[in-house]
Amino acid sequence: MRTPLTELQKRVADFQVSLQNKGVEGALLVQRADTLYFSGTAQNVHVYIPDKGKPIVLAYRDFERAQRESSWQVIPLKGISKIPKDIQEAGLPLPRVMGLELDVLPVNNFERYRKSFPEITLVDISGEIRLQRSMKSDWEIARLEESAQIMSLVMEFAKEVLQPGMTEVELEGLLAGKARALGHDGLVRMRGFNSELYVGTITAGAGSTAHSSFDAPITGSGISVAHPNGASLHEIQIGEPIVVDMVTVVDGYQIDQTRILSLKPLSQELRMAYETARQVEERIRSALIPERIAGEVYEEILTWVSENTPYGENFMGFGTSRVSFIGHGVGLELDELPTISKGSKIVLKKGMVVAIEPKFVFPGIGAVGIEDTVVIEAELGARYLSTTPRELIEV
Amino acid sequence: MRTPLTELQKRVADFQVSLQNKGVEGALLVQRADTLYFSGTAQNVHVYIPDKGKPIVLAYRDFERAQRESSWQVIPLKGISKIPKDIQEAGLPLPRVMGLELDVLPVNNFERYRKSFPEITLVDISGEIRLQRSMKSDWEIARLEESAQIMSLVMEFAKEVLQPGMTEVELEGLLAGKARALGHDGLVRMRGFNSELYVGTITAGAGSTAHSSFDAPITGSGISVAHPNGASLHEIQIGEPIVVDMVTVVDGYQIDQTRILSLKPLSQELRMAYETARQVEERIRSALIPERIAGEVYEEILTWVSENTPYGENFMGFGTSRVSFIGHGVGLELDELPTISKGSKIVLKKGMVVAIEPKFVFPGIGAVGIEDTVVIEAELGARYLSTTPRELIEV
Numbered sequence: 087m088r089t090p091l092t093e094l095q096k097r098v099a100d101f102q103v104s105l106q107n108k109g110v111e112g113a114l115l116v117q118r119a120d121t122l123y124f125s126g127t128a129q130n131v132h133v134y135i136p137d138k139g140k141p142i143v144l145a146y147r148d149f150e151r152a153q154r155e156s157s158w159q160v161i162p163l164k165g166i167s168k169i170p171k172d173i174q175e176a177g178l179p180l181p182r183v184m185g186l187e188l189d190v191l192p193v194n195n196f197e198r199y200r201k202s203f204p205e206i207t208l209v210d211i212s213g214e215i216r217l218q219r220s221m222k223s224d225w226e227i228a229r230l231e232e233s234a235q236i237m238s239l240v241m242e243f244a245k246e247v248l249q250p251g252m253t254e255v256e257l258e259g260l261l262a263g264k265a266r267a268l269g270h271d272g273l274v275r276m277r278g279f280n281s282e283l284y285v286g287t288i289t290a291g292a293g294s295t296a297h298s299s300f301d302a303p304i305t306g307s308g309i310s311v312a313h314p315n316g317a318s319l320h321e322i323q324i325g326e327p328i329v330v331d332m333v334t335v336v337d338g339y340q341i342d343q344t345r346i347l348s349l350k351p352l353s354q355e356l357r358m359a360y361e362t363a364r365q366v367e368e369r370i371r372s373a374l375i376p377e378r379i380a381g382e383v384y385e386e387i388l389t390w391v392s393e394n395t396p397y398g399e400n401f402m403g404f405g406t407s408r409v410s411f412i413g414h415g416v417g418l419e420l421d422e423l424p425t426i427s428k429g430s431k432i433v434l435k436k437g438m439v440v441a442i443e444p445k446f447v448f449p450g451i452g453a454v455g456i457e458d459t460v461v462i463e464a465e466l467g468a469r470y471l472s473t474t475p476r477e478l479i480e481v
Numbered sequence: 482m483r484t485p486l487t488e489l490q491k492r493v494a495d496f497q498v499s500l501q502n503k504g505v506e507g508a509l510l511v512q513r514a515d516t517l518y519f520s521g522t523a524q525n526v527h528v529y530i531p532d533k534g535k536p537i538v539l540a541y542r543d544f545e546r547a548q549r550e551s552s553w554q555v556i557p558l559k560g561i562s563k564i565p566k567d568i569q570e571a572g573l574p575l576p577r578v579m580g581l582e583l584d585v586l587p588v589n590n591f592e593r594y595r596k597s598f599p600e601i602t603l604v605d606i607s608g609e610i611r612l613q614r615s616m617k618s619d620w621e622i623a624r625l626e627e628s629a630q631i632m633s634l635v636m637e638f639a640k641e642v643l644q645p646g647m648t649e650v651e652l653e654g655l656l657a658g659k660a661r662a663l664g665h666d667g668l669v670r671m672r673g674f675n676s677e678l679y680v681g682t683i684t685a686g687a688g689s690t691a692h693s694s695f696d697a698p699i700t701g702s703g704i705s706v707a708h709p710n711g712a713s714l715h716e717i718q719i720g721e722p723i724v725v726d727m728v729t730v731v732d733g734y735q736i737d738q739t740r741i742l743s744l745k746p747l748s749q750e751l752r753m754a755y756e757t758a759r760q761v762e763e764r765i766r767s768a769l770i771p772e773r774i775a776g777e778v779y780e781e782i783l784t785w786v787s788e789n790t791p792y793g794e795n796f797m798g799f800g801t802s803r804v805s806f807i808g809h810g811v812g813l814e815l816d817e818l819p820t821i822s823k824g825s826k827i828v829l830k831k832g833m834v835v836a837i838e839p840k841f842v843f844p845g846i847g848a849v850g851i852e853d854t855v856v857i858e859a860e861l862g863a864r865y866l867s868t869t870p871r872e873l874i875e876v
Contacts, residue, residue, distance in 0.1 A: 087705065087706060088706065089706075116674075116675070117674075117675065118675045118677070122707060126706070127706060127709075128694060128706060128707050128708065128709050129693070129694045129709065130675070130694045147692075147693075147694055147696065148692035148693055148694060148801065148802065149801060150692065150801065151691075151692055151693065151694075151709065155706050186588075188587065188588040188589050189587055189588075189589050190587050190674075191587060191588050191674075192583065192584055192585050192586060192587060192588075192674055193581075193583040193584075193586050193587075193588055193591045193605075194583045194584050194605065194607075195674060196588045210588075210589065212589075253662060255658070255661035255662050256658060256661075256662050258658070258661060259654065259655075259657060259658015259659070259661050259662065260654075260658060262654055262657065262658070263650070263651060263653070263654015263655060263657070263658055264654070266650035266651075266653060266654050266704070266712070267648060267650050267651050267654065267714075269704055269705075269714070270704070271703070271704055271705050271707055271708040272679035272680065272704070272708060272711060272712075273677055273678075273679045273708045275677070279511075279512075279585075279586075279587055279590060280511070280512065280513045280525070282513065282668055282670070283668075284667035284668045285667065296546075297542075297543035297545065297546055298524070298542075298543055298546065299523060299524045299525045299542055299543060299546075301542065308666070309661070309664055309665070309666055309667070310482065310664075310666050310731070310732050310733065311482060311483065311484075311521070311522060311523060311550050311732065311733075312517060312523050312666055312730070312732050312733030312734075312813075313523065313666040313667060313668045313730070313733065314522075314523050314524065314546065316667065317661070317667075319662075319664070335707070335708070336705070337705050337706065337707050338705065338706075338707030338708065339707075406543065406544060406545065407543065418707075
């Protein structure tokens with residue numbers, strides 16, 4: 087699916103307002119999710135966006151495909167040192183102050199741009215990009231809705247294939263394969279340095295309470311020391327809570343969702359904890375309204391859980407594995423703004439898309455919880471994009 | 482599997498020689514593959530390696546797991562600004578010149594280290610790390626051999642499950658799931674900025690000749706503009722060449738391999754091209770001997786193909802999709818040194834592990850070729866680590 091020209095025009099126009107407000111006369115963007123967002127192609131390109139006028143796309147692999155996929159003027163990238171000349175030949179002035187994505191650009195790459203633009207002041211423009219990208223357009227929401235459809239079909243399929251004795255990785259393989267067959271992009275992009283995710287977290291029973299490097303309340307223990315997150319070789323048992331935390335991606339747009347499955351009903355204690363997680367999710371959803379401060383929503387929910395449920399110590403991890411967020415932005419990347427986290431000062435806005443994930447971890451037993459992707463719309467609270475029924479899935 | 486202490490000691494000792502030769506008194510390493518290599522844990526850690534004496538591991542998530550997995554002293558990372566104090570409290574002097582991984586470290590992260598070490602000259606140490614990591618120990622080779630076993634079992638499984646009409650993504654899902662069930666780590670790490678790979682490239686027929694952003698001779702077209710590489714929804718037909726280019730990972734160590742499958746025999750033309758690829762692979766393998774220059778091997782092979790086969794224009798891509806390498810280092814990352822590429826001046830050494838991949842692309846028809854992971858050992862040429870039979874796989 088080609089990104090419509092009107093969509094790209096709106097993205098560039100909004101960004102140009104940010105550039106003008108910051109006194110930045112142009113931005114040279116190179117990171118894959120950002121270049122896809124502004125150009126419509128995920129080929130290897132640089133995108134130069136002046137503070138007014140049309141952007142240019144400099145492509146180096148694959149040029150013809152970039153030309154087919156982007157609605158902007160696409161010219162061949164002849165080398166980093168030639169970019170100033172390319173900008174001028176496109177009829178644009180050289181900026182005196184130019185923005186780069188300094189949150190992701192490696193130092194050695196940055197030095198090459200600095201050499202090519204010796205007279206130009208280079209500043210970080212990543213905050214403006216991340217904030218803009220956090221607010222989704224109707225076209226982007228439509229992509230997310232398609233992605234949610236795939237997720238729901240995958241969960242229907244999970245009910246059909248789940249068997250006692252199946253390993254976590256076997257279940258993961260079946261669900262990932264099904265998602266791909268339905269049109270899931272596969273790749274889950276993350277922006278953070280060292281952030282890495284394979285398919286998601288498919289984990290069951292006591293092993294799902296393992297601590298690990300991945301910044302999430304439930305991470306699984308993985309197969310090896312080298313990749314210490316996600317599904318393991320554990321054989322799924324009757325009565326265990328089975329966590330299926332997956333991401334489906336359509337045209338780059340991610341739905342992040344968690345459901346709990348079980349073979350035969352869970353214990354009364356775990357069922358109660360799950361119902362509490364659903365209540366907490368509803369509270370989070372209702373609290374996500376325009377102009378609220380993310381960090382205040384976080385504190386409010388944390389307080390409510392510790393005062394009104396018996397699970398204060400089990401919320402969002404246990405002991406040293408607890409994380410300090412209850413939701414995170416999703417879109418082209420899994421770690422977008424806003425984070426609904428301790429101390430976050432970000433102001434919620436219409437169109438922000440958030441994966442909310444209240445989860446409880448019981449060491450030695452297992453973990454339960456729920457996660458849905460929602461979009462902030464109006465004062466009545468966010469709207470669910472995830473379409474999968476929110477009940478426990480007992481097979 | 483815990484990395485043996487003797488293995489970690491050797492790695493650190495070799496690196497300390499590089500530090501001393503370069504006049505760098507210590508290195509602070511933060512990138513996942515590097516910290517795993519030097520510490521034995523893939524938790525979130527920083528590793529400080531002085532030019533003499535023992536390293537310290539500063540862990541922030543998960544601390545206890547890092548302590549269990551690494552054989553070095555593990556202390557909690559309290560903050561970037563506290564690291565100089567942590568170094569001194571471990572009984573180590575502060576370095577005057579300190580190495581960082583400037584090929585991967587984002588600018589904003591770098592600025593935080595610069596603020597914490599204001600009096601210290603910070604230099605790039607990534608070249609030394611990448612060169613050292615390119616030469617594998619016996620312990621690392623043993624991990625690769627385990628990974629090759631899994632790959633061979635996956636290819637046996639492919640013969641059982643391949644059916645006409647199956648989509649590329651369905652085949653991908655089955656093979657990836659099988660690999661995981663056999664102990665494959667899942668995650669395929671790459672070092673390069675913007676480098677991303679899902680499972681590999683499962684692609685058949687004319688679609689396998691699509692051009693794309695991924696720097697490989699055969700990339701597939703993917704499912705969407707947003708992820709334009711790898712398997713597509715194309716239904717595999719009788720008589721098409723089916724490219725299965727996959728990576729299996731054991732304890733972080735990657736085997737990269739390609740085989741060609743078909744339902745019923747391929748055309749005589751494609752069979753001949755495949756046999757030529759096998760001959761070229763043997764030539765590359767024989768040429769990979771200690772002290773040779775990688776770029777000279779590349780030129781020699783390119784010349785041989787254009788003078789002795791009818792496929793000069795089809796070798797390693799076609800038209801603008803041609804790549805300028807015939808092999809690349811693999812290990813903890815898919816894009817390690819050495820690259821057997823145009824102009825590469827790297828001197829081949831014993832223990833270097835290379836994925837060699839002679840491939841031919843025929844626009845509108847399909848692609849054939851072979852890829853195996855080999856280790857450079859002696860003057861007779863490299864030794865195959867891949868154990869899968871190298872014949873065409875006709876089902």
